[in-house]
Amino acid sequence: MDLALPLKKHFGHDQFRPLQREIIHDALAGRDVFVLMPTGGGKSLCFQLPALMREGLTIVVSPLISLMKDQVDALQTSGIAATYLNSTLDRHEATARWRGLHRGEYRMLYVAPERLMLETFLERALNWNIAQIAIDEAHCISEWGHDFRREYRELKKLRKHLPEVPIMALTATATERVRIDIIQQLHLREPRCYVASFNRPNLTYRVVPKSAPYEQLLAFIRSRPNDSGIRWHQRETVSCRPNRWRAHKTPGLIFARRRLRDHRNHRVRNGDQ
Numbered sequence: 001m002d003l004a005l006p007l008k009k010h011f012g013h014d015q016f017r018p019l020q021r022e023i024i025h026d027a028l029a030g031r032d033v034f035v036l037m038p039t040g041g042g043k044s045l046c047f048q049l050p051a052l053m054r055e056g057l058t059i060v061v062s063p064l065i066s067l068m069k070d071q072v073d074a075l076q077t078s079g080i081a082a083t084y085l086n087s088t089l090d091r092h093e094a095t096a097r098w099r100g101l102h103r104g105e106y107r108m109l110y111v112a113p114e115r116l117m118l119e120t121f122l123e124r125a126l127n128w129n130i131a132q133i134a135i136d137e138a139h140c141i142s143e144w145g146h147d148f149r150r151e152y153r154e155l156k157k158l159r160k161h162l163p164e165v166p167i168m169a170l171t172a173t174a175t176e177r178v179r180i181d182i183i184q185q186l187h188l189r190e191p192r193c194y195v196a197s198f199n200r201p202n203l204t205y206r207v208v209p210k211s212a213p214y215e216q217l218l219a220f221i222r223s224r225p226n227d228s229g230i231r232w233h234q235r236e237t238v239s240c241r242p243n244r245w246r247a248h249k250t251p252g253l254i255f256a257r258r259r260l261r262d263h264r265n266h267r268v269r270n271g272d273q
Helices: 004-009 018-027 042-050 065-077 091-102 119-125 150-160 176-185 213-222 242-247 256-272
Strands: 035-037 057-061 082-085 106-109 128-133 167-171 192-195
Touching: 004 042, 018 035, 018 042, 018 192, 035 042, 035 176, 042 057, 042 128, 042 167, 065 082, 065 106, 082 091, 091 119, 150 176, 176 192, 213 242
Parallel strands: 035 167, 035 192, 057 106, 057 128, 082 106, 128 167
Antiparallel strands: none
């Protein structure tokens, strides 16, 4: 099967990243698949491209509302029939999307795990032609993982409700123990398992003695005028106060402490809807 043409047509890429082609072949063959791939490795393409190359609906389980919207917006911009259902929609928007799902107008549906596992939702889903279920952030199902979410445990019932639908589990972080737990909890059947390399040759780690941290950081930034980066801190200190940086006319700086905190609060409030 030639995958290069649809890859270029739908996503504008000339070639696949490592393991993507093999994963997509298995997905199109109707196999259960486990994917461990680093952030930025191209996990989403592994279920998005198959969704466009066969009939039926691909349901994507995602824990974050913001991530759903970002991915659906990007897909729709490319002319791909994708949608999501979550608590941000008003009644009229939700009704229109339900109607479209029953008419088979969508190729991809993004939904949170707890909504998917509602009895009324599953009853409706039985009337759809579901081609695959892709479970993103699959490590959340494992009690041995660092980000266990109880609602993910309910996903193990999918095999009972939709026994013939292949499942793809994807994560960027999972020890061997967590991998085994994911496969067992989701009842994956003889899954093809793919573990990508986490080597990032463009990244280096360096530890330097701390002395006059503000001056050190200022010198570091000025030595790289054309680069970008993130300076992460757990608490506000003199060296990270916006006014001090502005006084030195350091261009292009964005202070996102409050924004990140608000995002975390939003995730706690809405991530399970």
